[in-house]
Amino acid sequence: MSEEARTIAKNTTYLTTALVIQKAIAFLFFLLIAKLLGDVGTGEYVGAFAFSSLFSIGVDIGLAQVLVREIARSPERTEKFYRTTLGMKLVLGVLVYGALMATIVSLNYFGIPHPGISVVAIAGIIMMADSLVLTGTSIFRGWQNLWFESIVIIVQKIGVLAVGVAALFLFPSAFNVSVAILVGSLFSYVLLGNYLSRRVGQPWRPSFSKTTAKFLLRLAVPFAIAGVFSTAYVQLDSVLLSILQGNSAVGLYSVAAKTMNAFAFIPAAFVAALYPALSSFYVSAPDLLKRTVDRALRYLLIIGVPIAVGIYLLADNFVQRLGVSYGPSAEAVRILVPSLIFVFLSFPLGSLLNATNRQHWQTAIIGVSLAVNVVCNLFWIPAYSYLGASAAWFVSNACYFILDAVFASRVVRISWSTMFVSAIRVGLAAVIMGYIVSASLPALPLFAIVGLAAICYGFVLVLTREITMNDVRFLLGLMRRPVGGNVQPLPPEGL
Numbered sequence: 005m006s007e008e009a010r011t012i013a014k015n016t017t018y019l020t021t022a023l024v025i026q027k028a029i030a031f032l033f034f035l036l037i038a039k040l041l042g043d044v045g046t047g048e049y050v051g052a053f054a055f056s057s058l059f060s061i062g063v064d065i066g067l068a069q070v071l072v073r074e075i076a077r078s079p080e081r082t083e084k085f086y087r088t089t090l091g092m093k094l095v096l097g098v099l100v101y102g103a104l105m106a107t108i109v110s111l112n113y114f115g116i117p118h119p120g121i122s123v124v125a126i127a128g129i130i131m132m133a134d135s136l137v138l139t140g141t142s143i144f145r146g147w148q149n150l151w152f153e154s155i156v157i158i159v160q161k162i163g164v165l166a167v168g169v170a171a172l173f174l175f176p177s178a179f180n181v182s183v184a185i186l187v188g189s190l191f192s193y194v195l196l197g198n199y200l201s202r203r204v205g206q207p208w209r210p211s212f213s214k215t216t217a218k219f220l221l222r223l224a225v226p227f228a229i230a231g232v233f234s235t236a237y238v239q240l241d242s243v244l245l246s247i248l249q250g251n252s253a254v255g256l257y258s259v260a261a262k263t264m265n266a267f268a269f270i271p272a273a274f275v276a277a278l279y280p281a282l283s284s285f286y287v288s289a290p291d292l293l294k295r296t297v298d299r300a301l302r303y304l305l306i307i308g309v310p311i312a313v314g315i316y317l318l319a320d321n322f323v324q325r326l327g328v329s330y331g332p333s334a335e336a337v338r339i340l341v342p343s344l345i346f347v348f349l350s351f352p353l354g355s356l357l358n359a360t361n362r363q364h365w366q367t368a369i370i371g372v373s374l375a376v377n378v379v380c381n382l383f384w385i386p387a388y389s390y391l392g393a394s395a396a397w398f399v400s401n402a403c404y405f406i407l408d409a410v411f412a413s414r415v416v417r418i419s420w421s422t423m424f425v426s427a428i429r430v431g432l433a434a435v436i437m438g439y440i441v442s443a444s445l446p447a448l449p450l451f452a453i454v455g456l457a458a459i460c461y462g463f464v465l466v467l468t469r470e471i472t473m474n475d476v477r478f479l480l481g482l483m484r485r486p487v488g489g490n491v492q493p494l495p496p497e498g499l
Contacts, residue, residue: 013292015437021154022154022155022157022158023269023272023273024155024269024273025157025158025161026157026158026161027077027241027262027266027269029161029162029164029165029265030161032165033164033165033168033169033264034258035326036168036169036172036393037049037168037172037181038255038258038259038326038327038330039326039327040172041174041176041177041178041181042173042255042327042329043251043252043255043256043329043330043333044251044255045176045177045178045251045255046178046251046254046255046258046259046346047119047219047246047250047252047253047254047255047256047258048119048120048123048178048251048254048255049119049123049178049181049182050242050254050255051118051242051243051245051254052119052120052123052124052127052178052182052245053118053127053182054239054242054243054246054254055104055107055108055118055119055124055127055243055246056104056124056127056128056130056131057126057131057235057238057239058235058236058239058240058243059101059103059104059107059131060100060131060134060135060235061094061218061231061232061236062099062100062103062142063093063096063097063100063131063132063135064093064135064231064239065096065221065223065224065228065229065231066224066225066226066227066228066229066230066290067089067092067093067139067142067220067331068139068141068227068436069142069224069227070144070220070223070224070227071085071086071089071139071143071146071220072142072145072146073144073146073223074220074223075142075143075146075147075256076145076146076147079146079147080322082143082146082147084213084216084243085216085220086143086200087209087210087211088210088211088212088213088216088217088220088249089220090136090138090139090210091210091211091212091217091412092212092217092220092221093132093136093139094134094210095133097132097135100131100132101128101129101131101132103279104124104128104131105121105124105125105128105416106139108121108124109121111247113149116247117245117246117247117248117249117250117251118246118247119178119179120253121176122179122181123178123179123182124434126179126182126186127182127475128181130182130185130189132187133186133189133190133192133193134189135194137156137189137193137196140182140193140196140200141156142201150278153268156192156195156196156475157192159192159195160188160189160191160192161188163187163188163191164184164185164187164188167184167188168181168184168185170184170210171183171184190420198433226363226364226367228365229367230363230366230370232349233367233370233371233374234370235371236374237373237374237377237400240374240377240378240381241257241377241381241393241396242257242258242261242393244378244381244382244385244393245257245381245385245389245390245393248385249390250386250387251449253389253390253393254390256330256333256336256390257333257336257390257393257394258334259323259330259333259336259337260333260337260339260340260341260394261334261340261394261397263315263322263337263340263341264315264337264340264341264343264344264347265342266442267311268347270307270308270311270348271304271306271307271347271351271352273349274300274303274304274351274352275300275351275352275355278296278352278355279355279358281296282296282297282355282356282359282360283359283360286359286360290416293356293416294416294417294418294419296421297352297353297412297416298418298422299417300352301349301352301353301418301423301427302422302423304348304349304351304472305350305427305430306426306430306465306470306471307347307348307424308344308345308347308348308349309345309430309431309434310433310437310457310458310461312341312342312344312345312432313434313438313441314441314454314457315337315344316338316341316342316439317438317441317442317445318441318445318450318453319334319335319337319338319341320334321445321450322334322337323337330389333390335391336390336391336393336464338429339391339394339395339398340394340397340398342398343398343401343402343470346401346402346404346405347401347405349405349408350401350405350408353405353408353409353411353412354366354369354463356412356415356416357369357408357411357412357415360415362415363387365411366408366442368396369404369408369411370404372403372407373400373401373404373407374400374402374404375497376399377396377399377400377404380392380395380396380399380400381393381396384396399499403446426470428469429464429465430463430465430470432468433460433461433465433468433470434435434461434463435462436460436461436464437457437458437460437461437464440453440460441453441456441457442458444456444457445447449475452461
């Protein structure tokens, strides 16, 4: 294995491990918040961070991605790029923070529902701190050194969890939880800044070079547009729900949305391992590109369907553990969770478009899906509250997948007929698994039900030959394969 391949493999391992740990800690922390703050307090917390996340687009404006790329190309310009970016972000941060607070104060003046002003104020400071942290981590990514970023991610989440749990049990409120997260964000920046000061010189001192700023801003435009679409796509539903229905509706909706999003790291990690292979095959082996995409879709279908079915059937059991006030969330979970299948299948299709230099198609797809989401939310939230937001998310994700599928099919000839056969087999296995789950609910503990369901699901897939030893060998090879290194051809299907 080449030194470059070893570096990429180590970086992928570091970051993937850190992100999995981060997702797990974040989801557990959210469940604790939901249980101890109730639907109204949780809605205030989620709504405040949805507002700040939406405004955060104006602080970064795509500069993070530009830093990674340009520092990787010209490491000797790190200090100039970093300090100029820091100067721009400090100015933008103050302006955006002012706009955020002006928006909340205006909503309050006109009597429109919104999260608490004090919570939004803290969330806005976190927005600025996180943007500075993102600038620091972009330097490490440009240097192709992700171990320190991975450590910072894990340490920050553990610190937030410790301080946050103490705040929840001693002084439970959305404001105090937000302060705990602020402590973690500031600690992350101090940690990164101290390390960078030994590598870059004086990263704490921002500067402003008009020439450098123009250069970075010109390159950041396409990334900024993509960032606007993707951030709005994720956060706008909670913001609209907060304005149109209030904190309680946001709290009920957030339980369903966070539960679904907790599993998004699975396709993200899977595609992270495949992306360099897709890029390579596009240039050198079109047949392998098609075969890889076909397999990625089939494997993510096999993984996504049982997760969606399991959560759908266990929705009532799950939300009851958070408290009586969350009972209505079960219906939102049942509306949202089927879209998890669309999310899983969209990842490899979007990755294919990016790997084949068609990222502008992907940006347009996100934009169209965002428009569908906004229109549906504006019509359905006033009538159906959080259930309307759940339905809007389902429809927009279905739209996202359909558009991805249409445009990806213009790049490679995807075997949709084979996918249809796989969907029938997977559906049969999921139905049998679902019956086992439903029949076992009154008699067995949750962990036993999950284990039994997984065994039954896997047995049916093997019995119908949807999963073969060839698939097992491929997946084991994928886990061992250094991302970005030499990629071996895939064996034929069905062996």
